[in-house]
Amino acid sequence: GFCLFAPERSESYEVFNTRLLSENIKQYCIEEVHFMPKLWRQYKSKMSTRWQAKVQEPTKERTTLPQTPTYNGKGSDKALGP
Numbered sequence: 492g493f494c495l496f497a498p499e500r501s502e503s504y505e506v507f508n509t510r511l512l513s514e515n516i517k518q519y520c521i522e523e524v525h526f527m528p529k530l531w532r533q534y535k536s537k538m539s540t541r542w543q544a545k546v547q548e549p550t551k552e553r554t555t556l557p558q559t560p561t562y563n564g565k566g567s568d569k570a571l572g573p
Contacts, residue, residue: 534546
């Protein structure tokens with residue numbers, strides 16, 4: 492991803508708004524998502540049930556919200572994580 496775009500170097504996420512996505516960007520996305528289940532299993536095994544619940548509810552909200560018709564993915568409230 493660093494070679495494709497680097498927001499920390501004031502580069503833009505605009506590469507994700509271009510259609511059709513380039514093969515490099517598609518591959519980047521695939522690789523990012525590929526590791527998420529494994530990361531979740533790793534972290535989950537170290538969390539108490541209480542902390543798992545604290546993580547799962549906001550995660551569910553953050554994954555369903557972008558699917559709503561009124562979602563604005565470019566809002567200033569999207570600049571930082573929860």
